[in-house]
Amino acid sequence: MQLESILQQRFGYSSFRPGQKEVIEQILKGEDVIALLPTGMGKSMCYQLPGYVLKKAVLVISPLLSLMQDQVDQMKLFNEKRVVALNSFLNVEEKKRVINELEQFRFIFIxxxxxxxxxxxxxxxxxxxxLIVVDEAHCISQWGFDFRPDYLRxxxxxxxxxxxxxxxxxxxxxxxxxxxxHYLKMKEPYKYMHSVDRxxxxxxxMSFSNRDEKLQWILQHITETAxxxxxxxxxxxxTQNISELLLQQGISAASYHGGMDYLDRQFVQQQFIEGTLDWIVATNAxxxxxxxxxxxxxxxxSIPSNMANYxxxxxxxxxxxxxxxAILLYSERDEELAKFVGIDDLPTDYHVDIFEDYLKxxxxxxxxLDRGEISETAFRVLNYWMGQKQPNExxxxxxxxxxxxMHSVEEVMKLITSSACMRETLVNYFGQTLDERPKQCCINCGLQLEDLLKPREIIITPNVNMTWKDRIGNILTKKS
Known part of the structure; x- marks a missing residue:
């Protein structure tokens, strides 16, 4: 049966998106594949369709519980019953049952x-x-070395x-x-590289002389634009301070960060997706x-810690x-903050020495961990590398x-300081060439934001007797 026929019968699509068919054909030949496909290009089709052709289980290794659960829910909506997520959401009994019955599932997320x-x-x-799928595979490199070493395993x-x-x-x-x-031990993989440009x-x-000025701009910009x-x-x-300031201006906003309870994060996320919330103020979580x-x-x-995150x-x-x-804001000392955030959870020489002392x-x-000498994240990383190399290494x-x-932050700073095309700088960073600049490309190419942004339908006029700085000061004082 032709792939297009399966695509139509199983998924209701008449044609493949760019890259999908090429990737699927290589998988069906038994080849390893690395596929670089932009968001919205239907990456999941690249493993779902082969699962129906090959009629054996597909193992999908996925980085986030919410991402995993969302993919499972989406497949169930399309009447796929033999799909499961094996993760910490399951209690002990559920986990035991799923593992015992694992061969009964067609798609297994883990x-x-x-x-x-x-x-x-x-x-x-x-x-x-x-098939074995590693979704969001960049996490092997971006997270594996210094955040979640199990990616390297x-x-x-x-x-x-x-x-x-x-x-x-x-x-x-x-x-x-x-x-x-390297870390997936792939065998001369076929590579499909779509342009990263959107x-x-x-x-x-935009650059500001200080952080208060930057915050004033954010509040005014969001009250005026959609x-x-x-x-x-x-x-x-x-995230909490800014979202509260927005709420005071009549903006439907909420904060989101990794320290929140999982159900709270899910609730905020769902409200945003459904349109109840207009703005999310978030960390990269x-x-x-x-x-x-x-x-x-x-x-x-504030500037992100690296170009990949951006x-x-x-x-x-x-x-x-x-x-x-996409608007990148900068004020004095943002670079220092980004560098601090980047290295904050890295173990130090001191941690290596203590680890070695315990073993001796x-x-x-x-x-x-029990004595509060290191964070849980730093210990995971330290424990992995101490099992791989000698202490000095x-x-x-x-x-x-x-x-x-440190160098990654400096790469991001080039976007701030350079007069070169921002789009071209980004695309080149990922080893690609920009074929064509769109109209209204970037600020360095003459972008006029007002031509692209729609005005907010309902603008709540702030108290004219109180300055932006006063209102910000009130919130920050209350928080401290």
Missing amino acids: SPEMLVQPQVQQKLSRMELA IGEMLTTPRPPILALSATATNKVLEDIE PNIHLSK GPGIIYTQSRMK FGMGIHKQDVRQVIHE MQEIGRAGRDGQDAV VGQAPTQM VKQIFQNMKSEK
Whole structure:
């Protein structure tokens, strides 16, 4: 049966989107594949359709619980009953039942941390899989080294012989592509590289003399222009402060960050998707797997820690193909903050020495956590690398990570300081060439924001007797 016939009968589409058919054909030949496809290009089709052709289970390794659950829910809406997410949402009994019945499912979603569990490994080793998918595969490089080291273990967990591996991402540099291929132990993978450029996202930037001035601009801009929109910032406290200021101006807004309870995050996310909320003020914890088509603005209140994060975050705008804007804001000391955030959870030489001291006296290094000597994230990373290298080598690895993160912030600063085309700078960073500049490309190419942004329908006039600075001061005083 032709692939187009299956596409029509199973999914109701008459034709493939760019890249889908090429990727699927290689998978059906038994080849490993790395596919770089922008958000909204239907990456999930690249593994769902082969699952129906090959008629064996597809294992999908996914980075976030919410993303995993959303994909499962979407498939169930299309009458796929044999789909499951094996993750920490399940209680002990549910988890045991799912593992025992794993071969009954056609699509199995799992986190890297769950994949390395011995009982899961034992079960998977006895199953014949059609395909192994690593979704958001850039996380291997972006998160694996210094955030979630179980990403680096994925390749070790895959039994031999194994089915084809499909690594999916929307953005990846050449270095990230090399990491994906290496750590997944792929065999000369076929690579489909779609352009990372999103022509309908128009790029702007603004510099301010201080943070108060920048905050004043944000409040005034959002009371005057239409959303929906996302404001990205580097700290959890800022998400709360800014969202409260917006609420005072009659804007339907909420904060979102990783420290919130999972159900609270889900509630905020659902309100935003349904249109009850116009604005989300978030850390980079928000966005991956969020299917909202009509985001018109993405504003970075402070510069992100690297270009990959920036590209992924602005990519949450304009998924409906309509015009959207991305505005990058900068004020003095933002660069220092971004560097601090980038290295904050990295273990230090001191942590390496303590870890080694515990081992020498026959004690468990986990006591570092019990005694508050290290954060949980830093310990995960430290524990992984201490099992891979000698202590001096581990110290050098962390020093190299620190240097790379500093350099990553400096790369983002080029967007702020350079007069070159912002779009071209971004595309070149990912090792690609910009073929054509769209109209209203970026601020350095003559972008006029007022031509793209619609006015907000209802503008609440603030108290004219109180200055922006006074109102900001009141909120910040109340918070402290």
